[in-house]
Amino acid sequence: MVHQDDTKMMEEIRWLKAEKSVYIIAHYYQNGAIQDVADFVGDSYAMALAAKDSPLDTILVAGVDFMAESAAILCPDKTVLSPELTSTCPMADSIEVSDVERFKQEHPEGLVVSFVNTPAAIKAVSDICVTSSNAARIIEKLPQDVPIFFVPDQNLGCNISARLDRPLECFPSSCPIHAAVTPESILEKKAQYPDAAVLVHPECDPRVVALADYVGSTAGIIDYAVHTERQQLIIGTECGIFHKIKQVSPGKELILADPNLICQDMKKITLEKVLASLQTMETRITVPEDIRVKAAAALEKMIEYSS
Ligand code: SF4
Numbered sequence: 119m120v121h122q123d124d125t126k127m128m129e130e131i132r133w134l135k136a137e138k139s140v141y142i143i144a145h146y147y148q149n150g151a152i153q154d155v156a157d158f159v160g161d162s163y164a165m166a167l168a169a170k171d172s173p174l175d176t177i178l179v180a181g182v183d184f185m186a187e188s189a190a191i192l193c194p195d196k197t198v199l200s201p202e203l204t205s206t207c208p209m210a211d212s213i214e215v216s217d218v219e220r221f222k223q224e225h226p227e228g229l230v231v232s233f234v235n236t237p238a239a240i241k242a243v244s245d246i247c248v249t250s251s252n253a254a255r256i257i258e259k260l261p262q263d264v265p266i267f268f269v270p271d272q273n274l275g276c277n278i279s280a281r282l283d284r285p286l287e288c289f290p291s292s293c294p295i296h297a298a299v300t301p302e303s304i305l306e307k308k309a310q311y312p313d314a315a316v317l318v319h320p321e322c323d324p325r326v327v328a329l330a331d332y333v334g335s336t337a338g339i340i341d342y343a344v345h346t347e348r349q350q351l352i353i354g355t356e357c358g359i360f361h362k363i364k365q366v367s368p369g370k371e372l373i374l375a376d377p378n379l380i381c382q383d384m385k386k387i388t389l390e391k392v393l394a395s396l397q398t399m400e401t402r403i404t405v406p407e408d409i410r411v412k413a414a415a416a417l418e419k420m421i422e423y424s425s
Pocket residue numbers: 182206207208209210235293294295296356381383384
């Protein structure tokens with residue numbers, strides 16, 4: 119429900135972004151009101167493309183820090199703003215450059231494939247970036263006879279490895295939100311809603327993925343949910359996507375697979391903070407040029423291999 123204060127703030131945000139020519143890009147895991155004031159809403163892959171194609175020279179990214187960083191990496195000539203610097207991703211922050219260097223020393227011929235959920239410094243030492251929507255398609259195109267180090271999400275790595283029947287060395291980290299979904303919670307929900315389809319994100323545990331009717335990226339889950347004839351859907355990804363599904367398919371019954379599927383870091387961004395960011399035009403996100411150039415190469419390669 120949108121409160122009166124929120125409506126007023128949303129009006130101010132819409133007026134200010136037009137006045138100051140700011141393009142707002144938001145992730146599907148943001149609160150509904152933030153999605154409603156954004157010019158573009160998408161998953162991390164779509165957000166990166168939207169930043170590149172932004173019609174305006176100033177972009178405000180409503181998402182965790184690596185998303186704003188990706189925009190700054192891909193758009194060095196644009197001003198990228200973050201409304202909340204403490205909105206970070208614990209999984210992205212779990213890997214160090216030395217972890218990647220260790221693999222490279224042991225496997226000089228190997229390739230490092232990094233999920234976009236990584237800091238710029240990790241992208242800079244990676245051969246290519248991927249997102250959950252294109253990871254399998256990209257890895258399929260890489261040479262067959264070289265070892266691959268997949269960082270930092272071991273659940274996503276394991277699920278892709280099984281799908282492609284190709285071994286991947288995975289960094290031992292995972293998204294605490296998606297990893298919270300257990301096979302038990304899915305089985306419990308299936309017993310409660312026997313007619314419901316189960317839709318889960320590939321960042322979930324492989325045992326959870328094995329129980330799903332559909333496995334896909336955030337955008338993929340939304341698309342499936344909107345188009346399927348099934349009316350009850352058990353959703354195994356962050357609850358923010360309910361907003362978009364309900365906008366397009368208000369009749370669908372959405373059941374969260376686990377009550378912990380809420381990313382508190384994403385929810386740190388509020389209307390107040392977006393408004394303050396537009397008023398002050400802070401905080402600008404920049405990446406040191408030597409790192410940016412290398413990280414941009416890994417992201418550009420992802421875009422090239424995705425097509
Ligand atoms: S949902 Fe998981 S991967 Fe996404 S930002 Fe939150 S902690 Fe990171």
